[in-house]
Amino acid sequence: MDSAKTTKRAKLEQREKRIIVAARSVFLEHGFNKAKMSQIADIAELAEGTLYLYYKNKNAIVKAVVADHWREITDEAQKAFSDTDESFTQLQALADYHLTMMVKHWRVIELGYVLYYSHSDDAGENAGMDFKRTYAALFDRVIERGQDKGIFAKNVSLPFLRDLFYGTLEYAARTLILHNKPQDIKAIITQLMAVLRPHLSGKTNSQTDNDNAVLKRLERAVRKLERLR
Amino acid sequence: MDSAKTTKRAKLEQREKRIIVAARSVFLEHGFNKAKMSQIADIAELAEGTLYLYYKNKNAIVKAVVADHWREITDEAQKAFSDTDESFTQLQALADYHLTMMVKHWRVIELGYVLYYSHSDDAGENAGMDFKRTYAALFDRVIERGQDKGIFAKNVSLPFLRDLFYGTLEYAARTLILHNKPQDIKAIITQLMAVLRPHLSGKTNSQTDNDNAVLKRLERAVRKLERLR
DNA sequence: TGTCCATAATGAGTTTAACTCATATATACA
DNA sequence: TGTATATATGAGTTAAACTCATTATGGACA
Numbered sequence: 001m002d003s004a005k006t007t008k009r010a011k012l013e014q015r016e017k018r019i020i021v022a023a024r025s026v027f028l029e030h031g032f033n034k035a036k037m038s039q040i041a042d043i044a045e046l047a048e049g050t051l052y053l054y055y056k057n058k059n060a061i062v063k064a065v066v067a068d069h070w071r072e073i074t075d076e077a078q079k080a081f082s083d084t085d086e087s088f089t090q091l092q093a094l095a096d097y098h099l100t101m102m103v104k105h106w107r108v109i110e111l112g113y114v115l116y117y118s119h120s121d122d123a124g125e126n127a128g129m130d131f132k133r134t135y136a137a138l139f140d141r142v143i144e145r146g147q148d149k150g151i152f153a154k155n156v157s158l159p160f161l162r163d164l165f166y167g168t169l170e171y172a173a174r175t176l177i178l179h180n181k182p183q184d185i186k187a188i189i190t191q192l193m194a195v196l197r198p199h200l201s202g203k204t205n206s207q208t209d210n211d212n213a214v215l216k217r218l219e220r221a222v223r224k225l226e227r228l229r
Numbered sequence: 230m231d232s233a234k235t236t237k238r239a240k241l242e243q244r245e246k247r248i249i250v251a252a253r254s255v256f257l258e259h260g261f262n263k264a265k266m267s268q269i270a271d272i273a274e275l276a277e278g279t280l281y282l283y284y285k286n287k288n289a290i291v292k293a294v295v296a297d298h299w300r301e302i303t304d305e306a307q308k309a310f311s312d313t314d315e316s317f318t319q320l321q322a323l324a325d326y327h328l329t330m331m332v333k334h335w336r337v338i339e340l341g342y343v344l345y346y347s348h349s350d351d352a353g354e355n356a357g358m359d360f361k362r363t364y365a366a367l368f369d370r371v372i373e374r375g376q377d378k379g380i381f382a383k384n385v386s387l388p389f390l391r392d393l394f395y396g397t398l399e400y401a402a403r404t405l406i407l408h409n410k411p412q413d414i415k416a417i418i419t420q421l422m423a424v425l426r427p428h429l430s431g432k433t434n435s436q437t438d439n440d441n442a443v444l445k446r447l448e449r450a451v452r453k454l455e456r457l458r
Numbered sequence: 459t460g461t462c463c464a465t466a467a468t469g470a471g472t473t474t475a476a477c478t479c480a481t482a483t484a485t486a487c488a
Numbered sequence: 489t490g491t492a493t494a495t496a497t498g499a500g501t502t503a504a505a506c507t508c509a510t511t512a513t514g515g516a517c518a
Contacts, residue, residue: 461518462503464514468512482495482497
């Protein structure tokens, strides 16, 4: 029966979700190594063995928790900059959202690192880690749309800019948390935008060199004038 | 006996070092969770129990391994940019060295993260993690010396620049490793310097516009003068 | 509605690996 | 050389991830 089948599937999915929710709370409280499968089972109101019917092992559970989180984040981020069409504003909104989320949900991000940085023997285990890639693609989309509209220069290196954007924000988030100063978010965003703006507007450093050449020429001319008197 | 005492101390330090060397090889091969204390003991040619006379637990051993590595790296980095007095060249050398090392010794950096991101119940355990701070201070020193010499603008935010510098390089390193393209190091450094140069030269973007106006006026005047002879 | 069967849940038992501690060995010093 | 102190050992303890033989559940069909 169709209805029976769907309710059955729904029930299983509900259990899966229940495990993830329980696992998240335990992982957030204790971190990966000190989180106990038994506690997760307790909170999910399941026997310990049952966990293993839904997830292969502890690693698979963290992975599911982290993936779930990034999925949510990705959806919300999209909403955060869909208010405007102005590319710089979109970029700023994304930066603001990203940094805010990094600071707010730092423990989950940490969990992601544990996952990322734990060597696994079987090759397939690191598959399905593309939730971060999907998230990072949001940045690419903003840049590409800006380029299409002629607002951003087309000769910028997207991979480098992406590294700069997310790298700076991530490092800044760590610094904020370490020093317990989450109020500096606005200042960081402003500064990041100040760095990105000229580059995205298409000022290359060869122009700087030109400027220098001009300055030198001026310098010579002025010195000549001064000698004249 | 003094010589006896020193040889005794030397012997203990040698054992300590032997443990670290053994531990590093095992951690690099297997990652934190799959590294076995028994294997470390085997390689160090000590009984498993002996390890615990030198280090409180497995965590303490990784910490020592990572600290040891950062100490070395810090020393070498200092040498890497001591060749020159030119501040931009120093900065570039530091960036180059940092990215190269991140790519080369990625597994050790990973270990650092495991440490960093593993919650610990007793507060004192996260002490002695300042090796990274010492390393990061190298950047500060280059910037500050450049400011003293009048090459770098003094109104830049050092903490932000530091986040941008290390954040970008770290993220870029991850990207390089993930995509297995360690040959792009030079390109990344060039681009990072292109971003930093105008900011360190003290061009805020509102100033850039001013500069352009001034330059144009000067240009006109000078051309006139040059025609005078 | 009652019987049967496939699917899911259980938790006691197994295994693995960090950590301890009673015992043994080496070293310093008289 | 004898004794005391410091260092080393590895069998034993403990904790926690993971397994599997057994039990429960809930839907299909008479």
